[in-house]
Amino acid sequence: MQKLLLALIVLLSFPSLAVIDERFPEAPAFISKANMLRFQYMSHTGSQCTTGVNTRLISRVPFYVYAPAVNNSQIKTGKFSALIFLHGMGEQGPSVLNMCYARDDAYYASLATTLTKVENQAGGPGAAIINGQFNPAENMLVIIPQSMNKGGFSTEVIRQVISDTSAQMLAKGIELDADRIYLTGLSMGGGSLVQYLTANPSHFAAAIPIEAAGGIDACLLRTHNISYWGFAGGASGNMGAANLISAINGNSNCPDSIIEYANPAYTCVYNNKSCTRFSAPRPNNLRATFMPTNGHSGWREVYNGTHSALPTTEKNIYNWLLTQKNSDQGKPLFPLEYNPVSSSSSSSVTASTASSSTPSSTPISSSSPSSSSIAVSSSATSSSTQSSSTQSSSAPASSSFSSVAVSSASGGAGDIVLSPVMIMPGALGNSEALVDEQASTAPTTYWFAGWSTSIYPVEAIIDLGREYTLTEIIFYDANGTGLVEFSDGDPTHSQAVVVSDGLNRYLKFTSYSVNLQTRYLRVKKFNAATLSEVKLKGF
Secondary structure, eight states, X not given: OHHHHHHHHHHHTHHHHOOXXXXXXXXXXXXXXXXXXXXXXXXXXXXXXXXXXXXXXXXXXXXXEEEEBSSSSOBOOEEEEEEEEEOOGGGOOOGGGGBSOOOOHHHHHHHHHHHGGGTTTTTSHHHHHHTTOOOOSSOEEEEEEOXXXXXXXXXXXXXXXXXXXXXXXXXXXXXXXXXXXXXXXXTHHHXXXXXXXXXXXXXXXXXXXXXXXXXXXXXXXXXXXXXXXXXXXXXXXXXXXXXXXXXXHOOTTXXXXXXXXXXXXXXXXXXXXXXXXXXXXXXXXXXXXXXXXXXXXXXXXXXXXXXXXXXXXXXXXXXXXXXXXXXXXXXXOOOOOOXXXXXXXXXXXXXXXXXXXXXXBOOOOBOSTTOOOOOOOOTTTOTTBOOSOOOOOOOOOOOSOOOOOEEOSSSSSXXXXXXXXXXXXXXXXXXXXXXXXXXXXXXXXXXXXXXXXXXOSEEEEEEEEEEEEEEEEEEEESSSOSOEEEEEOOTTSOOOEEXXXXXXXXXXXXXXXXXXXXXEEEEEEOTTOOEEEEEEEEO
């Protein structure tokens, strides 16, 4: 009955969730070495944009789906697990696809050429498939979308591509196993992976980031029982060895931390020898593999199973994935059905609120400029919001100022006037630059915490002096790339992330409507993120 209901939901939503652009047909191709059929699609989120009304498409993302085949024209039917792969910066597609322009057939046809970059060039599962080195213990689908601009993949795009794949494959006799949906990514795509997991820790059954552009909170992994196998090269400036050691060992505030198991195939000294470490109490739950001779590389050999750093008894990472299930981890099944966000919003800098078909509403990251509508959750008023991270910071000390001015002609929500004195002690760098140009329409000072990538992410807490109901968070993007998160900074609250933004509005303000009751607002930024000013409205 449950299977029938899921099929009915997906089929009823088929016209809006899985539109194939007539200029971008399925074009199935048989890959003989892997005995798989490859299909190409264009994921549609929302409707076509209208010039003068909404100037950016929410999402037009081309992607491949590799399905197990009986022969060169027929796929195998049944229920299969699925792996989604997020490529690196070198495989990005043409960003103008996301603009509101009329495109001719030749342009859309050319996307088939750019989409091939995510296959062999990326050195991910696609390369393993076409070279006959993709050999999981059982059949599984592989989904490879192409990011259409800098910054990676938003949470919305990832979910939409999986939803569209589910609908397309169901029409062919393949059901995605919602208990075993996996995520992997390299470099920029690995950064998108950790952003997704932070915002949606209970979705994927397991994740494998390789040289990810960003780290993940060790306590988050344990609190949400995330199955996670990270890889880092010795010279990596992104997800380095230190971050992975933290992910494995955790800290004193994390449950079941300070535990590790060395791979019996090696003496695990990560700074001068390849090795894999396992965590307890579930040795298969958290893993870290170090590749000191690779630097920012090595993923091709990991995906095809030839890397010397892989355990001698477990060269096939796909077999490890297949052993991980949401049901074994006490997590709900992956939400295969997904209602897209309407693209009828205006071109104002204020982001609209998205609606999700899943029971739990979580923040949606906009790390990809292809997303123009971002979901915003409230940790104070919505019982359906789940915390996306576990913070160990203590409560900020009492502020040294007496009051905060709120200007409002109507007596409702107004501007909350911020000043550098409101930044709590302990933040790295000149964090007071976040609030030192409140009247400026083009602020010039920005928060800089340092050059070393190992210190990121960094955070600063703004003490408002008393509890407010925040209705709007506004900030100025000074770099056009990176990730910034705003969350409730009060340790007595849930501290859920209420805004997650990929900074795609260079030298412009972005505004988010929120409903958050708090005295303390945490601003967390990752390496490339550069903010010039934060403004607040509320009462």
